[in-house]
Amino acid sequence: MVSPAAGSPRTPTRVLVIDDEPQLVRALVINLKARAYDVDTAHDGATALRVAADRRPDVVVLDLGLPDMDGVQVIKGLRGWSRVPILVLSARHSSDEKVQALDAGADDYVTKPFGMDELLARLRAAVRRAEPVGDEADMTVETEEFTVDLAAKKVDRGGRDVRLTPTEWHLLEVLVRNADKLVGQRQLLQEVWGPSYGTETNYLRVYMAQLRRKLEADPSHPRHFITEPGMGYRFEK
Amino acid sequence: MVSPAAGSPRTPTRVLVIDDEPQLVRALVINLKARAYDVDTAHDGATALRVAADRRPDVVVLDLGLPDMDGVQVIKGLRGWSRVPILVLSARHSSDEKVQALDAGADDYVTKPFGMDELLARLRAAVRRAEPVGDEADMTVETEEFTVDLAAKKVDRGGRDVRLTPTEWHLLEVLVRNADKLVGQRQLLQEVWGPSYGTETNYLRVYMAQLRRKLEADPSHPRHFITEPGMGYRFEK
DNA sequence: GACGTCTTTGACGCAACCCTGACGCGGGGA
DNA sequence: TCCCCGCGTCAGGGTTGCGTCAAAGACGTC
Numbered sequence: 001m002v003s004p005a006a007g008s009p010r011t012p013t014r015v016l017v018i019d020d021e022p023q024l025v026r027a028l029v030i031n032l033k034a035r036a037y038d039v040d041t042a043h044d045g046a047t048a049l050r051v052a053a054d055r056r057p058d059v060v061v062l063d064l065g066l067p068d069m070d071g072v073q074v075i076k077g078l079r080g081w082s083r084v085p086i087l088v089l090s091a092r093h094s095s096d097e098k099v100q101a102l103d104a105g106a107d108d109y110v111t112k113p114f115g116m117d118e119l120l121a122r123l124r125a126a127v128r129r130a131e132p133v134g135d136e137a138d139m140t141v142e143t144e145e146f147t148v149d150l151a152a153k154k155v156d157r158g159g160r161d162v163r164l165t166p167t168e169w170h171l172l173e174v175l176v177r178n179a180d181k182l183v184g185q186r187q188l189l190q191e192v193w194g195p196s197y198g199t200e201t202n203y204l205r206v207y208m209a210q211l212r213r214k215l216e217a218d219p220s221h222p223r224h225f226i227t228e229p230g231m232g233y234r235f236e237k
Numbered sequence: 238m239v240s241p242a243a244g245s246p247r248t249p250t251r252v253l254v255i256d257d258e259p260q261l262v263r264a265l266v267i268n269l270k271a272r273a274y275d276v277d278t279a280h281d282g283a284t285a286l287r288v289a290a291d292r293r294p295d296v297v298v299l300d301l302g303l304p305d306m307d308g309v310q311v312i313k314g315l316r317g318w319s320r321v322p323i324l325v326l327s328a329r330h331s332s333d334e335k336v337q338a339l340d341a342g343a344d345d346y347v348t349k350p351f352g353m354d355e356l357l358a359r360l361r362a363a364v365r366r367a368e369p370v371g372d373e374a375d376m377t378v379e380t381e382e383f384t385v386d387l388a389a390k391k392v393d394r395g396g397r398d399v400r401l402t403p404t405e406w407h408l409l410e411v412l413v414r415n416a417d418k419l420v421g422q423r424q425l426l427q428e429v430w431g432p433s434y435g436t437e438t439n440y441l442r443v444y445m446a447q448l449r450r451k452l453e454a455d456p457s458h459p460r461h462f463i464t465e466p467g468m469g470y471r472f473e474k
Numbered sequence: 475g476a477c478g479t480c481t482t483t484g485a486c487g488c489a490a491c492c493c494t495g496a497c498g499c500g501g502g503g504a
Numbered sequence: 505t506c507c508c509c510g511c512g513t514c515a516g517g518g519t520t521g522c523g524t525c526a527a528a529g530a531c532g533t534c
Contacts (some may be wrong), residue, residue, distance in 0.1 A: 151418060
């Protein structure tokens with residue numbers, strides 16, 4: 001419900017687990033990998049900071065009881081250059097330590113022993129709130145002749161904005177989101193005009209013509225909006 | 238120390254406390270107010286959703302045990318239109334309930350009884366990470382004709398302050414924050430008038446006209462507040 | 475209780491959009 | 505070769521959506 005991300009098989013979430021207890025690490029790694037996370041591990045603070053810089057994890061799970069340095073120092077070390085979500089584990093229930101860790105920049109604090117379900121849920125929550133807004137980065141598709149910005153809902157052609165009607169834009173959006181793939185006319189009709197449509201192919205002809213007229217260099221010999229006779233249409237860069 | 242925007246007297250953080258236990262609410266309110274938070278309260282889910290829509294809190298503290306509805310429903314109700322951080326309180330230690338709440342969109346989960354220090358630390362953490370990154374720098378947007386200062390909530394035009402009503406300002410703010418991007422009329426209505434609006438496009442027409450009359454050089458040929466027929470509006474520098 | 479401001483609501487003219495039908499063209503099958 | 509289906513193109517008409525104005529309702533202040 002958050003973002004459909006049609007066609008983009010998002011790279012797996014990368015987790016960095018920092019802990020010096022082999023058993024706990026193993027349990028975490030197994031559970032995380034089973035859920036298709038990409039996992040790195042570090043057994044002490046110094047390594048952790050190095051690995052974090054190298055691998056740029058999407059979320060960090062940090063045990064405060066490390067052999068070489070104080071956990072809070074690790075948090076500060078990370079926060080010096082990164083806003084990656086940090087989920088702290090600790091055997092200590094002391095309120096003081098929680099406050100210290102959280103104020104140093106941790107995002108969450110879980111006391112051992114903990115339920116794996118809960119930890120994973122907290123991890124999902126941390127990842128979820130870290131990502132969504134910025135996914136408008138590569139929401140823009142360029143061709144030689146024009147540029148489509150899906151986030152801003154703008155089409156640029158030779159420095160000038162192209163004015164599209166709602167239906168035209170909707171049609172364009174579906175095609176661009178499925179770039180290089182054939183989109184059947186039924187699917188196109190249902191996505192743009194609604195589920196009760198499916199045979200009114202004349203609509204498609206009219207609006208494809210409009211799109212080509214506004215975007216193609218030579219509308220009668222389209223290079224980007226290709227007709228696949230009897231099947232549908234395809235957008236190509 | 239994480240304090241935002243040095244030099245800007247940022248408005249106090251607004252907290253919405255949702256709980257039906259008077260004692261707990263009182264304790265929370267006292268502690269929060271002592272730390273200069275702005276506090277609203279609600280003792281059931283329905284009120285909570287209404288107040289949230291009205292007051293736009295910066296963070297929500299939600300007790301799951303409400304008299305009128307399931308806490309998870311409240312979370313979903315909020316998440317339908319807002320990304321405000323939600324901190325859940327609950328007497329139940331069940332792992333299941335934690336997972337449900339977190340996956341519904343909660344940001345953190347604290348089991349009662351809890352230490353006030355810890356709660357406040359978690360609250361600080363939630364608020365801190367909700368703050369956008371580069372907020373301080375470009376809190377002001379300039380055009381050839383006028384300047385909008387988002388932090389000071391002021392609009393300057395030719396050296397003179399422009400007087401805007403609350404609704405006008407709110408509308409302007411949403412548009413400016415999404416500069417160059419198209420903002421759908423539904424989104425606009427929900428962000429300015431609240432989540433229960435979405436089809437009253439006549440409001441938009443009236444208030445866009447007011448904004449243009451006050452800010453555009455030639456209100457009948459707007460250069461900054463662009464109408465995208467059938468879709469929404471766009472602010473351009 | 476009267477006033478001023480802000481918000482909501484309704485009515486109207488006008489422009490833009492969406493749908494529709496007609497026509498021409500080209501390729502594949504009979 | 506002729507026919508037919510699918511596609512591209514064009515132009516007209518019904519409908520929707522937008523801008524504008526004005527007046528009534530809600531709210532707070534003096």
